[in-house]
Amino acid sequence: MTETQVAEVGTAETGMPDKLEFDVIVVGAGPAGLAAGTVCARAGLDTIIIERGRKPGTKNMMGGVLYTRPTAQVWPEFWKEAPLERCVIEQNQWIMTEDSVIKMGYRSPHFAEGVPNCFTVLRVKIDQYFAEQAEAAGALIINETKVDEVLQDDGHVVGVRTGRADGDVYAPVVILAEGVNPQLTCALGMQEDLKPDVAAVTVKEVLRLDPEIIEERFGLNEGEGATIEMFGAPTRGMLGTAFLYTNQNSLSLGLGVLLSEFAEIPDTPHDLLQELKRHPAVAPLIEGAEPAEYMAHLIPEGGYNKMPTLFGHGVMIAGDAAQLVNGLHREGSNHAILSGKTAAETAIDAHEKGNFSAQVLGHYRQRLAETAPTIADLRKYRKATKFMEHHPVLSVYPALAAWAFEQMLTVDDKTKRQKQWEIIKEALRRRKPWGMAWDAIDGGLSFI
Ligand SMILES: Cc1cc2nc3c(=O)[nH]c(=O)nc-3n(C[C@H](O)[C@H](O)[C@H](O)COP(=O)(O)OP(=O)(O)OC[C@H]3O[C@@H](n4cnc5c(N)ncnc54)[C@H](O)[C@@H]3O)c2cc1C
Secondary structure, eight states: OOHHHHHHTTOTTTOSOSSEEOSEEEEOOSHHHHHHHHHHHHTTOOEEEEOSSSSTTTTOOOOOEEEHHHHHTTSTTGGGTSOOOOEEEEEEEEEEOSSOEEEEEEEOGGGGSSSOSEEEOOHHHHHHHHHHHHHHHTOEEEOSOOEEEEEEETTEEEEEEESSTTOEEEOSEEEEOOOSSOHHHHHTTSSOOOOGGGEEEEEEEEEEOOHHHHHHHHTOOTTEEEEEEEEEGGGTTSSEEEEEEEOSSEEEEEEEEEHHHHTTSSSOHHHHHHHHHTSTTTHHHHTTOEEEEEEEEEEEOOHHHHOOOOEETTEEEOGGGGTOOBGGGTBOHHHHHHHHHHHHHHHHHHHHHTOOSHHHHTHHHHHHHHHOSHHHHHHHTTTHHHHHHHSOTTTHHHHHHHHHHHHHHOOSSSOHHHHHHHHHHHHHHHSOHHHHHHHHHHHHHHHO
C-alpha cells in the first residue's frame, strides 16, 4: 500500500473499501512507536505507523545516549550495523560555577566489551534505521501525516482520523506513542494537559569537529565516546542540566530547564546555551567547532506522579506520551522502547484472545512493571523533582563546594585546620544549619 492509496481510500472514485482497516495503529514513529510497530509486524499483525514528520527522526531530538541492552530487546545486535556515533566508555558529571568546575567521572573499557553499554546517536539517523527495521518486519509507515483525533465507538477506541482527505484509519487497538506533548492522550481524557512544572524546555547544538580533534581533546581512541553532564551554573541554578556528548565528527551541546523556572527569568534557552559555550571549561573543548544544527524540544518531567493510566478500551500509551522518562539518569529512549515493545506484546495477546477491552490491555502495565525497570525506577524518583525545586541543590551547594575546593587547594600561610573552620563558617553563612539538615533529611527521603 502506498501513501497515495491511503489518501484516496474512502472516496467513492477509488472503488476501494471505504474503511481502511489494520490490526494495529501506532501513532508516532519515535523509539516507542517504532519498537511497537516492529514487534507487532513481526508477529504477523497488519500494522500501520503514522508519523507527522517528513521522515522518522526529523521531528525528534535527544542528547543523545542510546542504551544497548533495552534497545537490543527489540532489535537484537543492532549495534553491529546501525548508524551509531561513538561507544561511550567515559561518563562525567561536572558541578560548575560561572568560571570553575568540580569534575567527577568514570571511565572503563568494560563499557565497550561484549554487549556495549551505550552509544551516542543522532536521532535523524538512528530513527530511520529503526524505521527500516519496522518496514522490513512488515509494518507500513506513513510519513507527513498528522493524527488529528482518536475515533471512538461506545467508549472504545476504534481508530484515528488523520489530516489527509478521507484519512480515517481503523483498528481494534491503537498505540499512542506521540511523544512529550500528548494531545491525543489528553483529548481522550487519559491525562492532564502539559503544565510548565512537568516539562523541561531543552535546546541543543550539533557542532562539527574533526574526529581526530575530538579524540585528542577527550582522550579517546577511534570509535570511543565520552559524555559530560553539567550541573549548577549552566542552568543558573535552576532545575535542569546541560550536556556535552561526543559524536563521530561532531559534538552535541545542550541544556534543559524546567519550563516553570525558565518563565521567571528574562533570558531564553538560547542565551544560556551561548553562555555555556563561553564557559572556560567548555570553550576549549568546542573551539573551532562549526554549528551544524540547532534544535529545541521538551522533555516530560512528570514522572511517576503524572503517569497516566497507560491503557483504556482499545488503546495503550507508550514512551514520552506516558511520561516514562527518568530525567535524573537521562533515560528516556530505553523506557520508550521497552514500553513500545510491551504494548505491542499486549496487542498481540489481545488479538489472540479477540478481546481489546481495558481488562485485557491492562496487562500492559502489569507486564511493563514485571519485565522492565521503567515503573520501579520512576516510582523510586517520584519525589525527586519536588525535592530539587525546594532545596538549593543546584545553586547554593555547587558554589559552596567550588569555594571549599579553592580554599583547600590554595597553599598559603593558613593551616589546614584554619581552612576547614573557614569552610564550615562559610557554609553556615550561605545556608542555615536547619536548612542543611532539612536538605539532607529530605534528600535521603526523596532519593533512597
Ligand atoms: C534534549 C534531550 C536530550 C535527551 N537525551 C536523552 C538521552 O541521552 N538518552 C535517552 O535515553 N533519552 C534522552 N532523551 C529523551 C528521549 O529523547 C525520549 O524519551 C524518547 O525520544 C521518547 O520516545 P517516544 O517515541 O516516546 O517519543 P518521540 O521520540 O518524541 O516520538 C514521538 C513521535 O510522534 C510523532 N507525533 C506526535 N504527535 C503526532 C500525531 N498527532 N500524529 C502523527 N505523529 C505524531 C512525532 O513527530 C514524533 O516523531 C532526551 C530528550 C531531549 C529533549
